[in-house]
Amino acid sequence: xxxxxxxxxxxxxxxxxxxxxxxxxxxxxxxxxxxxxxxxxxxxxxxxxxxxxxxxxxxxxxxxxxxxxxxxxxxxxxxxxxxxxxxxxxxxxxxxxxxxxxxxxxxxxxxxxxxxxxxxxxxxxxxxxxxxxxxxxxxxxxxxxxxxxxxxxxxxxxxxxxxxxxxxxxxxxxxxxxxxxxxxxxxxxxxxxxxxxxxxxxxxxxxxxxxxxxxxxxxxxxxxxxxxxxxxxxxxxxxxxxxxxxxxxxxxxxxxxxxxxxxxxxxxxxxxxxxxxxxxxxxxxxxxxxxxxxxxxxxxxxxxxxxxxxxxxxxxxxxxxxxxxxxxxxxxxxxxxxxxxxxxxxxxxxxxxxxxxxxxxxxxxxxxxxxxxxxxxxxxxxxxxxxxxxxxxxxxxxxxxxxxxxxxxxxxxxxxxxxxxxxxxxxxxxxxxxxxxxxxxxxxxxxxxxxxxxxxxxxxxxxxxxxxxxxxxxxxxxxxxxxxxxxxxxxxxxxxxxxxxxxxxxxxxxxxxxxxxxxxxxxxxxxxxxxxxxxxxxxxxxxxxxxxxxxxxxxxxxxxxxxxxxxxxxxxxxxxxxxxxxxxxxxxxxxxxxxxxxxxxxxxxxxxxxxxxxxxxxxxxxxxxxxxxxxxxxxxxxxxxxxxxxxxxxxxxxxxxxxxxx
Amino acid sequence: xxxxxxxxxxxxxxxxxxxxxxxxxxxxxxxxxxxxxxxxxxxxxxxxxxxxxxxxxxxxxxxxxxxxxxxxxxxxxxxxxxxxxxxxxxxxxxxxxxxxxxxxxxxxxxxxxxxxxxxxxxxxxxxxxxxxxxxxxxxxxxxxxxxxxxxxxxxxxxxxxxxxxxxxxxxxxxxxxxxxxxxxxxxxxxxxxxxxxxxxxxxxxxxxxxxxxxxxxx
Ligand SMILES: [Cu+2]
Numbered sequence: 043x044x045x046x047x048x049x050x051x052x053x054x055x056x057x058x059x060x061x062x063x064x065x066x067x068x069x070x071x072x073x074x075x076x077x078x079x080x081x082x083x084x085x086x087x088x089x090x091x092x093x094x095x096x097x098x099x100x101x102x103x104x105x106x107x108x109x110x111x112x113x114x115x116x117x118x119x120x121x122x123x124x125x126x127x128x129x130x131x132x133x134x135x136x137x138x139x140x141x142x143x144x145x146x147x148x149x150x151x152x153x154x155x156x157x158x159x160x161x162x163x164x165x166x167x168x169x170x171x172x173x174x175x176x177x178x179x180x181x182x183x184x185x186x187x188x189x190x191x192x193x194x195x196x197x198x199x200x201x202x203x204x205x206x207x208x209x210x211x212x213x214x215x216x217x218x219x220x221x222x223x224x225x226x227x228x229x230x231x232x233x234x235x236x237x238x239x240x241x242x243x244x245x246x247x248x249x250x251x252x253x254x255x256x257x258x259x260x261x262x263x264x265x266x267x268x269x270x271x272x273x274x275x276x277x278x279x280x281x282x283x284x285x286x287x288x289x290x291x292x293x294x295x296x297x298x299x300x301x302x303x304x305x306x307x308x309x310x311x312x313x314x315x316x317x318x319x320x321x322x323x324x325x326x327x328x329x330x331x332x333x334x335x336x337x338x339x340x341x342x343x344x345x346x347x348x349x350x351x352x353x354x355x356x357x358x359x360x361x362x363x364x365x366x367x368x369x370x371x372x373x374x375x376x377x378x379x380x381x382x383x384x385x386x387x388x389x390x391x392x393x394x395x396x397x398x399x400x401x402x403x404x405x406x407x408x409x410x411x412x413x414x415x416x417x418x419x420x421x422x423x424x425x426x427x428x429x430x431x432x433x434x435x436x437x438x439x440x441x442x443x444x445x446x447x448x449x450x451x452x453x454x455x456x457x458x459x460x461x462x463x464x465x466x467x468x469x470x471x472x473x474x475x476x477x478x479x480x481x482x483x484x485x486x487x488x489x490x491x492x493x494x495x496x497x498x499x500x501x502x503x504x505x506x507x508x509x510x511x512x513x514x515x516x517x518x519x520x521x522x523x524x525x526x527x528x529x530x531x532x533x534x535x536x537x538x539x540x541x542x543x544x545x546x547x548x549x550x551x552x553x554x555x556x557x558x559x560x561x562x563x564x565x566x567x568x569x570x571x572x573x574x575x576x577x578x579x580x581x582x583x584x585x586x587x588x589x590x591x592x593x594x595x596x597x598x599x600x601x602x603x604x605x606x607x608x609x610x611x612x613x614x615x616x617x618x619x620x621x622x623x624x625x626x627x628x629x630x631x632x633x634x635x636x637x638x639x640x641x642x643x644x645x646x647x648x649x650x651x652x653x654x655x656x657x658x659x660x661x662x663x664x665x666x667x668x669x670x671x672x673x674x675x676x677x678x679x680x681x682x683x684x685x686x687x688x689x690x691x692x693x694x695x696x697x698x699x700x701x702x703x704x
Numbered sequence: 705x706x707x708x709x710x711x712x713x714x715x716x717x718x719x720x721x722x723x724x725x726x727x728x729x730x731x732x733x734x735x736x737x738x739x740x741x742x743x744x745x746x747x748x749x750x751x752x753x754x755x756x757x758x759x760x761x762x763x764x765x766x767x768x769x770x771x772x773x774x775x776x777x778x779x780x781x782x783x784x785x786x787x788x789x790x791x792x793x794x795x796x797x798x799x800x801x802x803x804x805x806x807x808x809x810x811x812x813x814x815x816x817x818x819x820x821x822x823x824x825x826x827x828x829x830x831x832x833x834x835x836x837x838x839x840x841x842x843x844x845x846x847x848x849x850x851x852x853x854x855x856x857x858x859x860x861x862x863x864x865x866x867x868x869x870x871x872x873x874x875x876x877x878x879x880x881x882x883x884x885x886x887x888x889x890x891x892x893x894x895x896x897x898x899x900x901x902x903x904x905x906x907x908x909x910x911x912x913x914x915x916x917x918x919x920x921x922x
């Protein structure tokens with residue numbers, strides 16, 4: 043039996059790591075005292091750069107993942123102002139997302155209704171490798187899912203579950219024309235799932251990399267999966283330009299450990315970057331060289347015409363086995379548990395950020411192609427050829443930092459890498475691999491983001507470092523502190539720290555796009571005329587209450603500043619009442635809400651102009667209960683209220699409804 | 705007898721008729737409302753046959769705002785003028801064509817006068833509608849400001865509670881004015897040309913100026 047903690051022969055390594063970590067922490071605390079360093083500019087200068095005057099607009103929209111709040115938050119850059127929280131994988135009582143009957147299906151999975159997840163990586167749709175402003179994708183890490191947000195409405199319009207996957211971390215990165223969204227498993231698991239000893243990991247566990255096809259309409263379908271060895275697949279990025287047919291995934295735990303991974307998965311000198319040729323994969327699928335694997339998964343689509351989400355349940359998935367598909371996958375050895383894998387704007391350089399090392403390894407796509415042609419292999423793993431490290435290496439960035447995690451690019455041939463342990467952003471030059479500048483961050487950045495910084499066309503003006511630790515940066519708020527974003531000006535030779543701002547949840551990755559691309563696409567209202575919700579009430583004359591057994595459907599309208607109907611009688615204990623509320627307004631920003639007392643399972647409804655939403659209400663007491671508009675809609679908002687009478691089933695009260703009847 | 709001036713008058717009259725046709729394709733009047741909540745303004749356009757806004761929902765939105773002070777809904781279907789004004793204009797255009805065919809001074813003049821009077825009546829009618837909307841308020845209105853009426857201006861700017869209302873003629877009104885002016889111009893052209901004709905064909909009849917010249921010779 044192996045000892046449970048710190049096996050004798052491996053004691054030195056964690057000890058060494060520990061010393062380095064402490065050194066790193068000391069370094070970062072030193073940095074905090076010399077806040078700024080080389081790139082320091084006066085507070086006035088910085089304030090001027092981030093000041094967006096009242097009534098003026100920010101230059102960029104930034105979408106930040108919420109991490110464990112399961113949402114996306116939308117910020118303006120350079121101001122750092124928060125505009126909106128988009129609920130995706132979590133119920134949001136604020137607007138009734140996941141509480142209204144129309145949106146509940148978006149949170150359905152093969153496990154049932156799951157109203158929470160851990161959302162990590164937002165990814166904008168691209169055309170020709172450039173963010174196009176159509177959709178934003180984001181992954182759910184815990185119960186593997188990928189969501190699509192429509193950037194006309196900033197609403198979640200689809201969630202698709204990923205079967206055979208566990209910990210959907212290396213997701214949802216898009217190919218150059220959004221042909222596919224990828225979803226790689228972080229945790230390898232038995233495939234298909236079965237009851238086996240955990241210690242049988244090496245025999246029974248595998249990792250799938252999923253490819254989700256995106257239709258021109260945006261609808262997602264799980265096209266195929268690639269069955270990989272039982273490693274942990276961490277992050278991904280698709281190629282672009284000459285490498286556009288490829289997707290690169292990092293993996294760690296090539297040791298295939300199943301316990302105490304912090305030690306046991308950190309033993310090998312190198313793990314891998316997996317390079318997958320998705321065009322080849324498509325060919326193999328077309329040739330029928332796949333295996334049908336079992337797997338139940340949900341695809342939940344929000345139909346914009348009915349404003350209602352529906353769940354579609356699928357069975358089975360096409361799985362490609364690399365050993366049967368030559369040329370499909372290659373492994374590139376990458377030092378020390380690589381985390382982020384990032385492709386430069388030209389598509390030639392692939393940066394592997396070895397999170398337990400000090401250096402970055404940069405691979406050349408041209409050299410990879412050459413090595414494949416010349417069969418410069420270093421053996422194989424599960425039938426996957428391993429390319430010779432030296433044959434594909436383009437350069438090593440000797441950074442002097444520690445713990446590189448992620449790299450993004452500007453439009454001038456520079457790359458920027460976050461170093462978690464040494465708590466800094468390092469700027470270096472592609473081709474020369476020389477460090478050009480370094481700035482401390484406060485503290486410990488995870489991802490960083492440059493608008494378009496993972497695309498073919500970075501808008502290289504700003505850089506945002508997404509810090510995991512804030513400590514002393516803001517007013518203390520008890521033991522629980524916010525995370526923090528830091529904005530740098532990267533238009534000059536040296537990075538200049540401009541602004542700190544607190545963020546919501548725990549942002550992992552972020553993406554940003556010029557406001558000029560999104561603003562003209564933004565919807566102001568939902569057209570009532572094209573609202574085809576089956577429970578829509580288009581005019582006040584159509585408002586009604588319908589009983590069918592113990593189910594009561596209330597067809598209700600809202601307009602400034604009244605409900606129709608606002609007096610409802612003839613509801614009995616034991617009934618289930620569905621309030622189908624339509625906001626008749628067709629004016630920008632004329633929202634209404636709806637809430638009813640004693641509502642146990644659900645929240646409120648928040649209705650945008652022209653929208654219909656449904657709130658399920660099961661009365662539990664006899665009496666007369668008020669309902670009211672929760673959105674301060676107008677001068678007479680406070681008068682926007684009504685009553686619903688609940689009677690005992692023994693009584694005889696006729697079903698009536700009205701507004702304005704004395 | 706065709707003369708150059710007569711041809712000019714005929715062209716002017718034709719221009720007047722064509723300009724009138726354009727009235728169907730452009731709004732006559734525009735009322736713009738500004739409020740703190742509507743910094744971009746809400747625009748309402750009055751046409752010869754309809755009332756429109758910035759988009760399909762503008763009237764609904766204005767009506768929602770107006771109902772707080774008890775103003776009636778602006779319902780284009782309830783304004784009969786929008787039905788018969790297009791026919792009245794068609795009648796005027798028809799008469800214009802007749803006048804153009806007859807090519808007589810008096811036809812030009814009477815057409816221009818008729819048109820000018822009709823235009824004045826239409827503007828007065830518009831004023832009456834504005835007065836009606838602004839003064840006949842629902843006694844049960846949620847917001848009642850004693851002594852306050854909400855009649856928008858005919859032309860110009862007026863502050864009505866939180867709103868600033870700006871009322872101005874639009875292109876079709878310009879075309880109407882141009883038509884009337886061209887009608888009168890045709891009449892004037894005809895008159896001045898007949899004077900010249902007289903002078904040209906009857907050299908013995910002295911005009912007052914030539915007479916004075918002759919007198920000074922003696
Ligand atoms: Cu309301």
